[in-house]
Amino acid sequence: MKLDLTIRLGVAALAFAAAANFAQAGECPAGKMKDNAVTTGEMMPKGVTDDVLASIDLAPKGEAFKGEALRLRKLVIQPGGIVPWHDHKSRPANIYIVSGTVTEYRSSCEVPIVHKTGDTVAEFGEGYAHWWKNTGKKPAILLSADIIHTNMDDHMM
Template structure:
């Protein structure tokens, strides 16, 4: 019985550890600042953005008119840039499939590094740009709520 309890406890603890989400790098608490990074005028560079699927939320039980839930795959080449954009009207979760990418966020005085297997949360307070400073391509999956189906902002 004692051995069984140890085995069950170990399996539960391991399962909890494996099921916990891996959030991406975050801004260190002492580096959080208002308007720490100003908007930049970099256009997109070395980025492909493909919509993989959408759901019209006006036709779902949540009935949010003129909004889509969508999944996009972004490929950012070495030296590539995802230009400055805001998530004031478009919350998103970004899963880093492969590679490592640097975020320059308006509310953080230092760059934030995001690595493969991590998830970045982008809320209404997020304005930023991303840059692939590495030697390998970066692949991201973006899960967002978009108000305009023709919105091509990254």
């Protein structure tokens, strides 16, 4: 009975540790967040394809959505490839890392953030700016869902 309780406590401890690590995956490490930690980055795309898979005009949803579209894109970033510096003041996005590894250099983090297969990143806010680089050895494939102003370039990063 005592051994059974020890095993259960051990399994619970492992589950909590795994959950804590999962919550940390792809985020700025504790103690490393800082406003304007990074203020610029690579300015030109390199080794990246950006294909719009679908787009929905949001104007029928009402006046607040006039001139806005919901867009789904597939980005493939080759090893050494770059998604250049950009911000998310007015363009919220959710990113899903389908495969590979990509490193993010974020304005609010003193250290690079490594995103791996299965990670998600929510991008939005006045102070949210960043750039990405594939520091891995294989292409990184990302899906990006964002809301854009329809007068923006369809392939704006």
